[in-house]
Amino acid sequence: xxxxxxxxxxxxxxxxxxxxxxxxxxxxxxxxxxxxxxxxxxxxxxxxxxxxxxxxxxxxxxxxxxxxxxxxxxxxxxxxxxxxxxxxxxxxxxxxxxxxxxxxxxxxxxxxxxxxxxxxxxxxxxxxxxxxxxxxxxxxxxxxxxxxxxxxxxxxxxxxxxxxxxxxxxxxxxxxxxxxxxxxxxxxxxxxxxxxxxxxxxxxxxxxxxxxxxxxxxxxxxxxxxxxxxxxxxxxxxxxxx
Numbered sequence: 695x696x697x698x699x700x701x702x703x704x705x706x707x708x709x710x711x712x713x714x715x716x717x718x719x720x721x722x723x724x725x726x727x728x729x730x731x732x733x734x735x736x737x738x739x740x741x742x743x744x745x746x747x748x749x750x751x752x753x754x755x756x757x758x759x760x761x762x763x764x765x766x767x768x769x770x771x772x773x774x775x776x777x778x779x780x781x782x783x784x785x786x787x788x789x790x791x792x793x794x795x796x797x798x799x800x801x802x803x804x805x806x807x808x809x810x811x812x813x814x815x816x817x818x819x820x821x822x823x824x825x826x827x828x829x830x831x832x833x834x835x836x837x838x839x840x841x842x843x844x845x846x847x848x849x850x851x852x853x854x855x856x857x858x859x860x861x862x863x864x865x866x867x868x869x870x871x872x873x874x875x876x877x878x879x880x881x882x883x884x885x886x887x888x889x890x891x892x893x894x895x896x897x898x899x900x901x902x903x904x905x906x907x908x909x910x911x912x913x914x915x916x917x918x919x920x921x922x923x924x925x926x927x928x929x930x931x932x933x934x935x936x
Contacts, residue, residue, distance in 0.1 A: 697807060697834075698739045698785035699731055700776055702856075703793035704769065705749045709886050714793045715756060718895060719903035723885060724753065726796035726898075726905055728762050733800035733906075736807040737789060743779045745769040773853045777844040780837055787811070788840055790833040790856060794885040796894055799909040803832045809872045810834040817860045818870035825874040829883030830909055833857055839867055878913065882926050889926035896922060 703714045703724055710716075714724045721729070724742070731740055742764040744753045750766070757764035765782060767775035780788050789807060791798055802820060810818035816839040821831040839860050843852070847859035860867050885894055900915055901907050916922050 695786040695811070696738050696784065697736055697787045697789060698741060698780065698783050699734070699737045699789040699791055699803075700779050700785075701727055701731070701740065701742045701791050701793050702744075702772055702775065703742050703750075703753050704745050704747070705753065706745075706747065706769070707794075707886070710888065710891065713885055713891070715752060716891060718796055719898045721903075721905075722756060723796045724756055724793050725760055727791065727793050727798055728760050730796075730798050730800055730905055731791060731803065734803045734807070735800075736804045736811070739763070739783060739785075741765060741779050741783060742793075743767060743772075743775045745775070770850075771853045773844055773847060773856045773859075776856050777840055780840055786837055788835055788837065790835070792831070795829050795831065795883075796885060797829055797883045797897065797909065797912060798832070799830055801908060802826065802830055806832040806872045807834050809870050813870065814868055815870045816867040817857070818872060819857075819861065820872040822861060822869060822871040823873055824879040825877050827878050827881035827883045827909065827913070829885070831884075835860060842866070881913065881916065881923065882929060883909070883912065887926065887929050889929050893922060893925040896925070 705712050707713050715722045718726050742757050744750045744766050746766045754764050765779045767778050806820045817835040819833040820826050843859040852859045
């Protein structure tokens with residue numbers, strides 16, 4: 695089955711505008727996401743899905759520089775954006791990753807995809823029952839599940855966040871939760887605020903600008919330097935239903 699990873703990206707973040715092209719040790723946030731995902735063994739194709747707004751022309755240019763495919767679509771109806779990209783690229787399995795995850799771990803992404811592929815499933819996620827740090831989120835789902843959500847989802851939050859219609863309807867879709875034996879969900883490794891950016895820049899600095907480290911390496915670092923977790927400890931995550 696053809697596995698297509700779609701990274702949603704736009705410049706218009708409400709809390710940290712332009713975050714996807716901010717610098718992380720001489721590379722952009724988006725470049726880090728793309729480069730780290732390229733290490734995933736089970737992904738056949740990576741596409742960046744951005745918007746039609748002129749402000750996102752810079753994302754297209756960055757994708758050209760990174761030699762990664764980029765398609766444009768609706769700013770607010772991200773579900774439609776995903777459907778159009780998936781349809782255009784002939785995707786059979788879609789892997790959803792957001793561009794605010796510059797510490798995404800290819801091995802953990804592969805683990806989620808493998809869990810999806812190894813059993814009858816419409817959707818698998820390592821954030822359905824969160825045990826991993828926020829910022830490592832990977833979702834895998836069938837083109838059929840995406841199409842049904844695209845046709846039937848009506849609520850604005852369902853269109854904006856792409857997958858709620860799937861995971862909030864277990865009576866319609868076969869869901870698989872990927873969990874760790876321990877709970878690491880208190881760690882926040884996503885990028886949404888200046889505090890998050892400070893932490894992630896510090897992490898990349900500790901690894902001398904490399905991006906070949908994994909999430910467990912990051913946790914080991916934060917256990918050695920517990921003050922790092924305090925940099926964004928007060929940040930509240932935006933709710934999907936907000």
